[in-house]
Amino acid sequence: MKAVVMAGGTGSRLRPLTVARPKPLVPIANKPVMEHILTLLKRHGIDDVIVTLQFMAPAIQNYFGDGEAFGLKIHYSIEETPLGTAGSVKLAQELLSEPFLVISGDAITDINLTELIAFHRQKSTVATLLLYRVPNPLEFGAVITDGDGRIVQFVEKPSWGEVISDTVNTGIYVLDPSVLDGFERDQVFDFSQDVFPLLLQQGVPLFGYTASGYWCDIGDHASYVQANADFLSGRVQLPIPGNRIGGSIWAADDVEVAPDAQLYGPILLGRGVKIKDNVIVQGPSIVGDYTVLDSRAHVDRSIIWRNSYIGERVEVRGAVICRQCRVKSNAAVFEGAILGDNCVVGEDAIIHPNVRIWPDKEIDTGATVKNSIIWGTHGRRIIFGRFGVTGLVNIDLTPEFAAKLGAAFGAMHQIGTVITVNRDLNKTSRMIKRAIVAGLPAAGVNVADLENVPIPVARYYTKITNAKGGVHVRLSPYDRRVVDVKFFNDSGLSISRALERDVERAFFREDFRRVYLDDIGKISLATEVIERYHANFINALNANAIRTRKFNIVVDYAHAPVSLVLPRLFDEMNCRVIALNSTLDPEKMSILRAEFENGLDVLGRITGATKADFGVRFDVGGEKIFMVNARGELIAEPVLSLALTELSLRARSGKTLIVPANASHVVDRIAAAHETKVERTKLDTNALMSAAARDGVLLAVDGGGNFVFPEFQSAIDGLFALFKLMELLATQDTTLHDVIATLPPLTVEHLAVACPWDSKGRVMRRLNEDYSSYRAEQIDGIKIDFGHEWVLVLPDPDQPQCHIWAESTTHDNSRALCEKFKAIVQQYQE
Numbered sequence: 065m066k067a068v069v070m071a072g073g074t075g076s077r078l079r080p081l082t083v084a085r086p087k088p089l090v091p092i093a094n095k096p097v098m099e100h101i102l103t104l105l106k107r108h109g110i111d112d113v114i115v116t117l118q119f120m121a122p123a124i125q126n127y128f129g130d131g132e133a134f135g136l137k138i139h140y141s142i143e144e145t146p147l148g149t150a151g152s153v154k155l156a157q158e159l160l161s162e163p164f165l166v167i168s169g170d171a172i173t174d175i176n177l178t179e180l181i182a183f184h185r186q187k188s189t190v191a192t193l194l195l196y197r198v199p200n201p202l203e204f205g206a207v208i209t210d211g212d213g214r215i216v217q218f219v220e221k222p223s224w225g226e227v228i229s230d231t232v233n234t235g236i237y238v239l240d241p242s243v244l245d246g247f248e249r250d251q252v253f254d255f256s257q258d259v260f261p262l263l264l265q266q267g268v269p270l271f272g273y274t275a276s277g278y279w280c281d282i283g284d285h286a287s288y289v290q291a292n293a294d295f296l297s298g299r300v301q302l303p304i305p306g307n308r309i310g311g312s313i314w315a316a317d318d319v320e321v322a323p324d325a326q327l328y329g330p331i332l333l334g335r336g337v338k339i340k341d342n343v344i345v346q347g348p349s350i351v352g353d354y355t356v357l358d359s360r361a362h363v364d365r366s367i368i369w370r371n372s373y374i375g376e377r378v379e380v381r382g383a384v385i386c387r388q389c390r391v392k393s394n395a396a397v398f399e400g401a402i403l404g405d406n407c408v409v410g411e412d413a414i415i416h417p418n419v420r421i422w423p424d425k426e427i428d429t430g431a432t433v434k435n436s437i438i439w440g441t442h443g444r445r446i447i448f449g450r451f452g453v454t455g456l457v458n459i460d461l462t463p464e465f466a467a468k469l470g471a472a473f474g475a476m477h478q479i480g481t482v483i484t485v486n487r488d489l490n491k492t493s494r495m496i497k498r499a500i501v502a503g504l505p506a507a508g509v510n511v512a513d514l515e516n517v518p519i520p521v522a523r524y525y526t527k528i529t530n531a532k533g534g535v536h537v538r539l540s541p542y543d544r545r546v547v548d549v550k551f552f553n554d555s556g557l558s559i560s561r562a563l564e565r566d567v568e569r570a571f572f573r574e575d576f577r578r579v580y581l582d583d584i585g586k587i588s589l590a591t592e593v594i595e596r597y598h599a600n601f602i603n604a605l606n607a608n609a610i611r612t613r614k615f616n617i618v619v620d621y622a623h624a625p626v627s628l629v630l631p632r633l634f635d636e637m638n639c640r641v642i643a644l645n646s647t648l649d650p651e652k653m654s655i656l657r658a659e660f661e662n663g664l665d666v667l668g669r670i671t672g673a674t675k676a677d678f679g680v681r682f683d684v685g686g687e688k689i690f691m692v693n694a695r696g697e698l699i700a701e702p703v704l705s706l707a708l709t710e711l712s713l714r715a716r717s718g719k720t721l722i723v724p725a726n727a728s729h730v731v732d733r734i735a736a737a738h739e740t741k742v743e744r745t746k747l748d749t750n751a752l753m754s755a756a757a758r759d760g761v762l763l764a765v766d767g768g769g770n771f772v773f774p775e776f777q778s779a780i781d782g783l784f785a786l787f788k789l790m791e792l793l794a795t796q797d798t799t800l801h802d803v804i805a806t807l808p809p810l811t812v813e814h815l816a817v818a819c820p821w822d823s824k825g826r827v828m829r830r831l832n833e834d835y836s837s838y839r840a841e842q843i844d845g846i847k848i849d850f851g852h853e854w855v856l857v858l859p860d861p862d863q864p865q866c867h868i869w870a871e872s873t874t875h876d877n878s879r880a881l882c883e884k885f886k887a888i889v890q891q892y893q894e
Contacts, residue, residue: 065181066160067110068153070235071098071169072118072143076572077284080404080422081386086120088169089127090282091369093295094316094334094352095305096127097282098169102134103302105167108177111136114159115169116152118143148254149235150247157244166237166255172291173279174301175236183273184238187213191243191263194236195272196279199822207233207272208832215270218261230825231272234279277301285402289384292367293348296330306332312347334370352387375411383415386423435462447571448564450748450861452550454540457492461547463499470503470535472570473551474585475577476563477532479508484534484552484590486514486522488684489625489650496547497537505585507577512590518625518686520781521597523556527777528596533559541684544654556779557757558750594629601784602636604776606791611638613794618642618671620663620681623649629686629783637787642674653684664690664698672696678800682782688769689782693801702810705765706730707803708785711792712763713738722755722764722772724748725844726856726869728812746844747858753779812871813878817886819866823893824859827866830892831857853877855885 075087082090088098105113113136117124121142131138141156153166163184165177175194184192193215195207208217209231218233233256246262247253263270278300280291294300296312306314312329315321319333322341331345334353339345342360349363352370357363361374364381368374372385375393382399390408391397397415404423409415413431420436427433447453453469455461477483485501487493504511512531514522519536526534534552551559551567559567570576579585619634619641621627627646634641644667645652664681671679671692679692691699699707709721709731717738723731724747735742740762745755749770756764757778764772771785772778793800819827831846832839840847845858845867853872860867866889870881 065110065163065165066112066114067105067165067167068156068160069098069101069105069113069115069167069169070149070152071115071124072121072146072152073170074119075170075282076569078282078288079572080402080420081285081288081384083423084387084405086123087282088124090170090288091352092172092282092288092291093304093332094350094370097172098124098128099134100172100302101167101169102128102131102136104174104177105165106135108181110165110177113137114139114141114156116141116143116156118146118152146252147250148252148258150244150253150255150259151251153255154244154247154249154251154253157241157249160241160244163238163240166235166239168235168281171235171279171281172295172300172302173234173236173277175234175275175277175279177236180236180273180275181238183213183271187269187271189269189271190240191260191268191270192238193260193270193272194234195231195274196234197230197274197826198232199230199825207231209272209274213271213273215260215264215272218256218264230829231274234275234281285384285400289367292350293365296332296348296350304332306334316353358393382417392429447568448561451540451548452558454546454548456545457496457547461496461549463495466496466499466549467503468571468574468576469549469567470500471507471576472503472567473500473533473535474504474507474509475570475575476566477507477509479577479579479583480510480585481508481532482510482512482530484512484514484522484526484529484531485537486519486534487516487537488539488653489516489648490539490653491650492547493537493539493653496549497535500535500537500549501587505587506579508579508583508585510585511587513587514590514593516625517593518629518783519550520686520777520779520783521594521629523552523779524597524600524777524781525556525590525593526552526554527556527779528600529590538685539653541654555757556777557753597629598632601633601776601787604773604784605787606795607637609794610787610790613790614638614640615790615794616640616674616676618644618667618674618676618679620644620667620679621646622663622682622684623647623652624682624684624686626682626686626783633783633787637790639790642670642676644670664692668692668696668698670696680786683769687780687782689771689786690769691800693804694799695801699800699804700810701769702728702767702812703804703807704769705767705771706734706807706810707800708771708789708792709763709765710734710803710807711789711796711798713740714796715792716762719762720758720760722752722761724752724766725847726812726814726858727767728810728871729854730808730810733808744841744843748844749780811873811875811878812869813875813882814867814869815882815886816860816865816867817889818864819859819889819893820864824866827889827892828857828859831888853881855881857885857889 071088073087075082089096143152206219209215282288304314306316309315313331315333316335318336321339324341325339325343328346330347332350336354337351338356340359343357344362346364350367355368355372357374358376361378366380366383368385369387372389374391377394378391379396383397383401385403386405388406389403392411395409395413398417400418401415402420406424407421408426410427410429413427416434419433487497501511522536532554536550538548540546540548553559623645667679667681672695681690717740720741721735722743725744732742745751752764752766756772756774761774770780773788776784835848838848840849845856847856856869858867868882868885870878872878872881
């Protein structure tokens with residue numbers, strides 16, 4: 065049988081390790097990862113190999129040649145442009161006349177390929193996928209099989225809400241050549257995303273072989289370090305390249321070790337390594353060919369590539385140091401740090417944990433480096449999260465980082481495009497915003513500066529003008545040390561995950577478009593931002609009904625920019641307002657929870673004392689509203705959502721209502737009474753807004769104080785939600801208290817249960833297997849529907865925990881159901 069080794073990947077997430085080499089040439093245990101794969105193939109009697117190449121193809125061809133030195137016959141197939149996994153193999157189709165093995169050249173495995181091939185032949189199938197169970201399935205394609213191994217479902221790179229199994233596609237296949245007949249040569253096609261789902265849809269039987277043994281996709285820095293440690297500890301059943309010289313210490317030829325050096329395995333020393341007097345090396349550690357560890361150096365759990373120099377009294381702890389680096393005397397390189405090729409670290413310099421330094425950089429003598437040369441981070445593989453790009457001020461999010469982020473986002477748009485930029489009042493946001501503004505024109509993008517307006521206003525202005533996108537910078541309302549950078553598309557909604565990935569790719573590669581003088585973008589102040597919002601805002605409402613009602617309300621502006629917009633609207637709508645905290649205060653953009661709750665208490669007392677119709681407080685961005693009733697009692701956010709839903713459906717039924725997956729079934733009862741369709745979406749405000757943008761949607765609510773009325777804009781807008789509430793109360797001649805009195809009781813309960821990252825996939829797989837007959841539609845997480853009650857289990861994307869929501873006939877029953885599934889989740893972790 066022939067093997068096709070796919071070796072065209074760029075390994076962008078491994079940078080700076082892959083800046084100067086393709087990913088298959090990154091060393092594991094002092095040998096390129098692809099060399100270990102070739103060793104495995106030869107072990108199982110496969111000596112005829114086709115290698116598919118694209119990125120830095122000559123480097124791989126020069127290293128492996130025709131394969132004779134490795135006891136193999138190697139042919140190469142080179143893509144001019146990336147064609148996907150299947151597209152690359154299609155180029156070599158004329159060499160594949162019988163079943164063949166496909167394997168990645170950038171993963172480490174010792175899996176028994178002979179057994180895999182035998183399984184394939186036994187099933188007489190056109191495709192067998194090698195499957196493997198992993199703790200964290202997010203970066204892989206999850207595969208669901210039946211009891212006979214037949215594949216029934218694919219889930220490509222799921223979010224935690226989509227995880228229903230920890231069994232993943234390894235990218236190792238045994239295939240019949242006929243699987244390549246379903247698409248044309250030079251067509252971009254992928255096995256996991258295109259070929260296999262198409263075959264499954266056509267009813268072609270596909271099988272999965274779940275393997276034991278070792279398999280690790282070298283996808284990021286953590287997995288790279290782990291794979292090296294596993295190799296030395298014997299978890300990988302492949303030969304360690306060296307001779308055992310004592311205990312768990314291996315060494316290649318010509319190694320020199322001083323008599324008083326102390327070595328604590330497992331350790332691998334490459335050819336020509338020199339270890340001087342009083343050096344201490346603690347494993348698992350790997351030292352590459354011809355590297356020198358000078359007197360009294362201390363290397364602990366680290367990987368040092370070939371031709372490097374570690375000076376006297378240097379400390380290297382838990383770090384990766386690439387080729388031809390020089391770390392001079394008394395310097396220190398700490399946990400998780402990475403030095404790219406040809407870096408020089410001066411004497412007494414300190415490289416702090418998790419710092420990444422790109423190749424060919426020099427660190428001055430005595431310098432303390434706390435942030436990466438490319439970007440300040442703590443080892444994240446992505447820069448976008450639930451709230452956009454988020455990080456600690458001047459640690460993760462530095463001005464240099466922000467300028468490059470602006471350049472990367474700008475490069476996604478055509479030269480001459482307009483991008484809006486907005487911020488909150490805090491000085492930190494001003495600094496980061498200005499850095500972003502500096503990066504955008506460098507990519508030929510014009511900047512329309514909105515200064516500081518509420519987020520809904522910025523989104524709306526972006527939507528109605530010729531802008532092709534927008535940026536908003538804010539201090540996190542939850543932590544004043546953190547900044548969030550939100551990105552909008554031309555509709556004012558959050559950008560897609562696909563565009564986020566494109567920005568990340570440009571950012572990590574520093575693949576910025578640098579325009580020439582005449583194309584540098586312009587920076588100008590946007591005009592009539594609030595005025596245009598005002599005009600269209602009023603036109604979208606029944607303003608006369610609100611004016612006639614003469615609402616008497618208490619408004620807490622939270623010292624935020626909503627006070628720049630709302631007073632004029634209240635005046636035009638004939639509202640009598642008692643204003644609280646209406647002065648702008650940059651220091652109040654982020655406050656402690658206790659201060660926030662105290663503010664709500666004050667709002668309630670003043671509302672009750674003044675006999676106002678209700679009281680409202682805005683979050684600092686103007687997106688979310690919190691309300692108290694006429695008696696000053698806080699209205700729970702889910703109850704407020706139901707009240708606005710009931711009012712909206714009374715006014716206009718027959719359209720679509722959007723709610724998150726954890727919404728109470730009370731919503732369905734209200735919608736059914738008004739002949740309205742309910743659609744559920746993921747528990748994410750971006751998903752809520754995207755769903756609201758579809759045709760036929762009347763309202764989107766999340767039960768947490770966020771409302772979308774697409775008749776005005778498909779973005780969350782607390783300002784419009786307040787006035788829409790007043791319109792509905794006025795036109796229906798009712799009060800908020802009376803509406804709430806008509807609502808069925810809510811009994812949804814929620815709790816969070818600790819769940820380690822490496823257990824989440826297993827927990828979700830077990831839930832999917834054990835409750836398959838009760839599974840509701842998979843939207844986010846796993847929802848189990850028992851008819852009169854339901855449970856939703858959702859892994860948290862940011863924390864090592866799972867969330868559980870439950871709804872039953874009473875609060876007590878709902879709490880009991882939550883506790884029951886908390887125990888089940890804990891049991892599944894064992």
